[in-house]
């Protein structure tokens with residue numbers, strides 16, 4: 001097998017040892033004869049590593065070949081090397097391989113030997129992503145998604161662009177004022193990447209059924225639509241659980257932002273969270289009931305600082321990457337995370353579990369338990 005030191009590894013030759021620096025960590029390998037340094041720096045994918053071991057051992061008779069083999073196995077185990085043989089096939093075009101080469105090495109930093117480092121980028125390219133809301137968070141998220149290499153997008157909004165949007169909504173400019181957000185966003189994204197496949201809906205969502213019609217057939221939904229304030233989260237949750245589509249939702253709350261994700265069938269849903277929050281606090285129970293009954297929200301548009309928008313968009317798109325590519329497990333399920341401007345910390349604001357009696361997702365929990373029981377029998 002041919003092996004290559006990953007491009008994300010920096011080798012250092014120190015007194016009696018080789019140190020490999022990667023992702024803020026250091027792998028230290030004793031090297032009294034200089035043979036390990038020779039071996040590590042010869043790993044460029046041009047020859048099988050067994051051949052390199054033989055060549056290095058010939059030049060260093062004092063070194064046991066088994067020690068070199070053991071180092072090679074450790075490099076493989078700790079994912080510090082890649083095999084160019086695994087990269088021979090990819091569905092990515094030359095344009096995409098070049099455009100997203102920095103992403104590809106990012107994903108490659110996590111890949112095991114033999115895994116194709118192009119596969120995460122291919123998954124982003126193939127994914128169908130729906131973004132509800134093209135305001136502050138929506139425009140940042142869309143820009144990030146397209147920069148990432150997401151190709152199939154559905155976007156939705158009903159608003160027109162106003163001067164007061166330009167403190168944070170980065171896809172719009174002064175000459176766009178008065179224009180529909182969704183069409184302007186579509187045009188601007190196509191200027192950024194002319195190959196995109198974008199479906200734009202200029203419409204207002206008025207029920208869970210409306211949301212279900214739009215999100216059906218997508219691999220993930222990112223919801224940053226905040227109107228109607230007291231109903232949107234419920235409609236989104238109901239529609240996505242019904243359609244079996246994972247979703248990520250988030251928003252600003254004065255000097256903090258909050259964000260969470262739901263993967264139907266494997267995590268709790270928004271209704272599980274609401275039940276849990278109401279059971280934990282009678283105040284939350286009273287306030288949320290009253291807000292919904294009388295549709296109480298801010299009387300004026302809420303404050304929105306672009307820095308909170310940018311951080312939150314980055315968090316939500318990171319979770320999107322994890323869910324779409326499977327490169328790492330999701331980090332926002334069963335919990336509400338918050339970014340606070342006051343101390344610049346990201347923390348967990350609330351946690352919940354999948355509730356087997358949940359009126360929205362309980363049937364998924366029950367069917368999962370059934371299948372587990374069947375397998376046990």
Ligand SMILES: [Zn+2]
Nearest residue numbers: 269272358361
């Ligand atoms: Zn639920």
